[in-house]
Amino acid sequence: MDFRLTEDQRALRRGVRELLGRLFDREALREAVDTPVLDRGLWRELGDAGFFSLRLPEEEGGVGLGLPEAVLVFEEAGRVLLPGPLVATHLAAGAVPGAADGSVVVTSVDEGLVPWLDEADVVLGDVTGAVPVRSVDPLTPLHRVPGPGGAVGAGSLGPAGAPSVVPTRPALGGRLPATDGVLLTAAEQVGSAQATTDMAVSYARARSQFGQVVGGFQAVKHLCAGMLVRTELARAAVWAASVTGDAVEVAGAKLLADDAAVRNARDCLQVHGGMGFTWEADVHLHLKRAWVRAELRMPAARAEEAVAAGL
Structure with missing residues (x-):
């Protein structure tokens, strides 16, 4: 496919x-x-x-x-x-x-x-x-x-x-609208994960410390690489689930997307250092939204049970 x-x-x-x-x-x-x-x-x-x-x-x-x-x-x-x-x-x-x-x-x-x-x-x-x-x-x-x-x-x-009473729209393509809602929320998380990855890379290229840009330090490179991998893995899972419509794949996609959004925001904050903890930086907004989305439309505990049952 x-x-x-x-x-x-x-x-x-x-x-x-x-x-x-x-x-x-x-x-x-x-x-x-x-x-x-x-x-x-x-x-x-x-x-x-x-x-x-x-x-x-x-x-x-x-x-x-x-x-x-x-x-x-x-x-x-x-x-x-x-x-x-x-x-x-x-x-x-x-x-x-x-x-x-x-x-x-x-x-x-x-x-x-x-x-x-x-x-x-x-x-x-x-x-x-x-x-x-x-x-x-x-x-x-x-x-x-x-x-x-x-x-x-x-x-x-x-x-x-x-x-x-509000009538609910019939399932689209055999899928329950609630399942679609889980996947669309996961897609939002993927977008946030991509944004924090871009923010971290941009800051690492611009910020200098000890005579060189911080992006030249191995620890920072590893953080940014890990963010990219999490984002692409979650994106692939979300896109695939949107095509197959499989409920277990949707649950797995939500798990991966929540993890990518939350962990990427945390790593982005680390790349920014002290600047990341300020209200003026946008990092905290992505982290807070990721936390909230992770608790909506199939939180991790239910998603894990759905994936386990499917396996």
């Missing part, structure tokens, strides 16, 4: 990278950190660009692409730390009116946690008794649902708080 990207897929990735570079550059990221409120204008622009309707059939107003293309798009979103309940809104396109074009923000109960609850128009799952909890990531506000929490797609709470 050939897993190399087609020319159309490469063009899609380039286009999304250029779009996000225009809509959400580093200055916008830092502004979002200082004022953690969901940018509705940005959300609508993402909708207009087809971010949420990417996998809807063309006759339903979508782009008509598949899960492999969605993985490429979400990898780019993870690379720039694009905030908001992106996965939930994407999965709700076609089932929740307004989700596809970005006029409605959809979030969901996931592992007992609800990201961006106060900003969402529709919540998939039972959020009765949800209470705010302190999030390590300044760009992912969280609420916790007491007890086991609601299942994704079980119901919704609109702005007035009145519960109503």
Whole structure:
């Protein structure tokens, strides 16, 4: 099986990278950190660009692409730390009116946690008794649902708080949307792992110590090489799972992607040295987002059990 990207897929990735570079550059990221409120204008622009309707059939107003293309798009979103309940809104396109074009923000109960609850128009799952909890990531506000929490797609709470049933979109290509959500979250982690790898290499090339760039030291070379290997291994697993749709492969991809995102951010911090611990550096934002994503949509313990059962 050939897993190399087609020319159309490469063009899609380039286009999304250029779009996000225009809509959400580093200055916008830092502004979002200082004022953690969901940018509705940005959300609508993402909708207009087809971010949420990417996998809807063309006759339903979508782009008509598949899960492999969605993985490429979400990898780019993870690379720039694009905030908001992106996965939930994407999965709700076609089932929740307004989700596809970005006029409605959809979030969901996931592992007992609800990201961006106060900003969402529709919540998939039972959020009765949800209470705010302190999030390590300044760009992912969280609420916790007491007890086991609601299942994704079980119901919704609109702005007035009145519960109503929200139909879930049928499984795409025989896969459960929840499984797709795990893979798209893993894709975001891969994008973050790539970003911290690039940051570490760039800093190692520019920073001098003891009369030479720090990238010339063997210990730093090993850190950067390890980051590259983890990123490529996780990316290969995510891309392969997007093609096969196998649930066990999705679980394995999430494990590898979580590991790459968290460990790469930590190693990037080490390459930066003392600078990495400052608020001004972006390293901590990637590490904190990676920690949060690792606890959402199949954390390590459940992913390990899924892989073990499959083996």
